[in-house]
Amino acid sequence: MTKRVAIFASGGGSNMRALVADMTAAADHPAQPAVVLSNNADAGCIAWAKGQGIATVVVDHRPYGGDRAAFEAAMMQGLAPHAPDIICLAGFMRKLTAGFTDAWAGRMINIHPSLLPKYKGLHTHARALEAGDAHHGCTVHEVTAALDDGPILGQAQIDVAPGDTAATLAARVLVLEHRLYPAVLRRFAAGDRTPINLQG
Ligand code: GAR
Numbered sequence: 001m002t003k004r005v006a007i008f009a010s011g012g013g014s015n016m017r018a019l020v021a022d023m024t025a026a027a028d029h030p031a032q033p034a035v036v037l038s039n040n041a042d043a044g045c046i047a048w049a050k051g052q053g054i055a056t057v058v059v060d061h062r063p064y065g066g067d068r069a070a071f072e073a074a075m076m077q078g079l080a081p082h083a084p085d086i087i088c089l090a091g092f093m094r095k096l097t098a099g100f101t102d103a104w105a106g107r108m109i110n111i112h113p114s115l116l117p118k119y120k121g122l123h124t125h126a127r128a129l130e131a132g133d134a135h136h137g138c139t140v141h142e143v144t145a146a147l148d149d150g151p152i153l154g155q156a157q158i159d160v161a162p163g164d165t166a167a168t169l170a171a172r173v174l175v176l177e178h179r180l181y182p183a184v185l186r187r188f189a190a191g192d193r194t195p196i197n198l199q200g
Contacts, residue, residue, distance in 0.1 A: 003189040004034035006084035008092035013045025015090035022182035031189035035082035072100040098145035108143040111181045113173050120148035125166040136160050138177045140184040154184040154196035176200045
């Protein structure tokens, strides 16, 4: 049966768009977009999803202050009517508690703009440059309680060129993100966790 996918995003949602485009392009895709959830009502991802006729849920994290569990309970409540089987984090910039990640263990994946285990967290492109790395890229992994951790499902790699800046690296990695994430989701939704490796 086709897996129902909830996509979580906080910003423009270019990865969300790549996932939706792939899921909706082929009749034989093992997954379908069920809902887009954001913590930001003004995020481009929400406007785009609405324009596509995809269900949206907004849960603003700010009223919850530091109470992440209450924020997550509200997200779960918002998700429930859409009955997702899989969550794809696609630029969702809120940390999740173990309560949430445990509830979705084996059913939630994330894309991160570095070759994990390098550069968990923020400013990944600048950190790769500062380290003088010859290669950089992105990773899709299963989400566990530890930030940007969990079994790796795929990586895409580029060469760092002389003259690269954090901005040029980010732009080139993003192009690869849009290839890698749909390819991984397609396998993952079919129950295949064999890692994918792409070169830019
Ligand atoms: C992407 O580069 C994604 O890898 C990154 O945020 C960007 C979202 O862009 N995610 C993280 O840094 C999560 N740790 P998008 O909204 O255009 O997809």
